[in-house]
Amino acid sequence: MENSMKRKQYHMTNEDDKIVKDLAACKGWSEAEVVREAIRDYALREQQKRNPLLAMADNAEKYSVDSAGDLSINHDDYLMEINENEKG
Template sequence: MADPMKRKQFHMSKEDDKLLKDLAQSKGMSEAEVVREAVQEYAAKNSQQLNPLLEMAKEAEQHTVDSANDLSVNHDRYLREIHENEE
């Protein structure tokens, strides 16, 4: 059995409204279906992105040096390393 739907009401610009209408028509979907699909895709995309500050804190925990002091001094280096490893 499908989850019951919850009604939402929000404002959007005329341009976004036209985009939504055109997209729904081109996909043969309702505007509500397009919005639900977009929200799910957005959530999936953003849940996969790692927070570099949390990653940096995890890395600091693995070192035997004083984590708080080391992190405060070397945070730029850790962020750069995390960014370089993602590329």
């Protein structure tokens, strides 16, 4: 599968611009790659903040659970699956 790029244009402060330039120089990357990596890192951190109860409810829904009672009975199984998926 081809990983296509989409051109974007953003404004940033002079301080942010300097940070990006310094990071790019330090890592030997393009400034664009620094920004892409920062976006991916930010997205990952935000995903990890997600409420595990919401993820558990999503898992229950994925298995076509017909009642909230199942969630109250099998919550440990759903939490274990969420934990295992996050590890790996």
